[in-house]
Amino acid sequence: MAETAEESLFEAPPMGEQERMVEAILFASAEPVTIRELAGRMPHGCQPTEALVHLRKRYEGRGVALMKIGDAWAFRTAADLGFLMQKETVETRKLSRAAIETLAIVAYHQPVTRAEIEEIRGVSVSRGTIDQLIELEWIRFGRRRMTPGRPVTFIVTEAFLDHFGLENARDLPGLQELRAAGLLENRPPPDAAQPGDEEEDEDQTDMFEDEA
Structure with a gap:
């Protein structure tokens, strides 16, 4: 009986709730977040890797996309909407x-x-x-x-x-x-190879x- 009670204390939230947690963490993070970092912030028993799979599908075709960057994950503007950001002043x-x-x-x-x-x-x-x-x-x-x-x-x-x-x-x-x-x-610039050469x-x- 005690064992059952102990297990219930560490029961992982439903996957839908885990998706929301991952979504919140990524939106609030300025830098890409690794799966280890996600697991460290989420309740015991959560599966951030599975949550990321579901979340990535949910954002397909949206204005922002869930992207894997090296070993980490982050939300980024959809590639085809990058032109909307061109009004930002960047030196x-x-x-x-x-x-x-x-x-x-x-x-x-x-x-x-x-x-x-x-x-x-x-x-x-x-x-x-x-x-x-x-x-x-x-x-x-x-x-x-x-x-x-x-x-x-x-x-x-x-x-x-x-x-x-x-x-x-x-x-x-x-x-x-x-x-x-x-x-x-x-x-090619003036000092570059002539057409037909393989130099880049x-x-x-x-x-x-x-x-x-």
Whole structure:
């Protein structure tokens, strides 16, 4: 009898109520929230993972969407309604070409060491460039390589994924998709390869603008 009473004390709320709890937590959070954080805030016995599945379906086709960002979850404006936010005043500054290329290499080749970044770019990478990207919270240190010297690696952050509306780095668009979206110039710069070459040397500055 005592055992039954103890179990009833920790009986989880109905799934519909769990959905409401997850919804409330995510709406009130400025940053994406992990499942572990959700479980820590919700009553004992709740299943935030299942609640997220139901909640995501419920928001399909709505003005906001429930998105997975890395290992966390957040509500974001539906992609097709982004134009409604264009009236917001945002001061932007463009990253240097070195920063753009470094960020792109980290995003597409992570985890990657500084030496590997320099090998891909063909030129050295200044400490200031990497420090700038770390300060912007778009890249961070990854695990050290189990090679001589144990060099540190770099990976993109959840802030980077969130900025570009990506669930993970595997969702990064290809070159043709970037051109179709207007994020890359179709006309190569004067010093770029001639048509027919395979080098991807277009100016990607517009893609990697950061908010000041």
